[in-house]
Amino acid sequence: MSALRILIVADHCFPASGTLTYLSRVLDVHRRNGIQTALLVEREAADPEFLARLEREGVPVYAERHRSALFRKSYFSIFWDIASSWRAVRAFRPDLILVSSGNPYLHIGLFVYRAPVAYVVHSYPRLPFRRGTRLFLRIARSKKNRILTVSRFAAARIHEYMGVPAEKIEVIYNSYREVPPPAAQRRRCVLTVGQVVDYKNPGVWLDVAERVTRRDGEVEFVWVGDGPLLAAMRKEADARGLSPRVRFDGARADVSSLYAQAMVYVQPSRVENHALSVVEAMAHGLPCVTSNAGGLPESVLDGVTGFTVDPDDTDGFCHRIHSLLDDSVLRAAMGLAGRERARQLFSPETQEARLLETYRSMCGSGGDAEAADAH
DSSP: TOOOOOEEEEEOOTTTTTHHHHHHHHHHHHHHHTTTTEEEEEEGGBOOOHHHHHHHOOOEEEEEEEOSSGGGGGHHHHHHHHHHHHHHHHHHHHHHEEEEETTTTTGGGGGGSSSOOEEEEESOOOSSSOOOHHHHHHHGSSSSOOOEEEEEEHHHHHHHHHOOGGGGEEEEEOOOOOOOOSSOOOOOOOEEEEEOOOOOOOOOOOOHHHHHHHHHSOOEEEEOOOOHHHHHHHHHHHHTOOOEEEEEEOSSSOOHHHHHSEEEEEEOOOOOOOOOOHHHHHHTTTOEEEEEEETTTHSOOOOTTTTEEETHHHHHHHHHHHHHHHHHHHHHHHHHHHHHHHHHHHHHHHHHHHHHHHHHHHOOOOOOHHHHOOO
16 A cells, blocks of 8 residues: 555645544544655645644645635536646646545546546535536546445435446445543533534524423533534523523534543434544443434434434433433443444544555555556
8 A cells, every 4th residue: 555646635624624534534544554645625725733734744735726606516616626636636646536525516527537536525415416417427437436425325315416326435434533531420411512503403402402401400511613603502592591501612622521521412413424523422432312314323323322313303302311311321321332333333443444445446455557557
């Protein structure tokens, strides 16, 4: 694998985003395995600390111009992708191009290059692709290209809406970070981690928090993460007189310690591909109460590692949270089951092994012979 040269193309790597976490772990995998790496990204869409890390590690960074609204449409995106990437491809001469995309309608123009493309879709398409774009994606059938995603749910949507053959789609689950030992005594705390955005369902979360805290005078609800709705939700919690037991804390650096101290994890998202925060909660031994949307049921087994309910079922969330807070035996059993499931499916070692195997299948064991062909 050490002969490989991989160009990573990312649409963004903002602080505290799942995409940035993914890229950081990919870079760790590349460093451990001697894979030469470069990054192509809009500088305005990249975390300065992340860019500083790349500079320290000697990873070349190629700047992509800001993409206008017109070129965010799937068909026009193809032309932008080629125009903005060819210099980086020519300069770095990659054996493989790894695309990290939070928007499945962007960067598909990179399939035009002779180097194989591993296209990582962190979300999933909401609408069918246009006929012209589907025709362009047929290029993926003629080479060793792959579409990678992080849940079986997303893989099914990609096959249906993008027209990608099922055999060209691989599911590689995201992995959790290193898990510190649990706190000696957990606090009576219900935790949520993620950006405060509409699809995460903060309105239902606040309704549930209000009802549970009104009944239980000791429990607190904490949501950690920035986002466009953060200020509005803080204001609403204050208006209802719920602070400080119901809090939107914004971004925090001590998330791992919060997982270690909490009793229950909650995620009521209306749309979710594969929430990394849920995986991390399971790895920390937390029983999870999540919605049954998207790929969440692939992580949380209802009645085994936690509970899944309909996204807007406030009664269901309240009932399941109360049952866990009131039953230490149930909490412990589900927490242990979740930790074991996380170890088996979502460990860093599992993600690394799957990623390296994908590289080998696309480029050969060393990449030398096919690197010459790619250029």
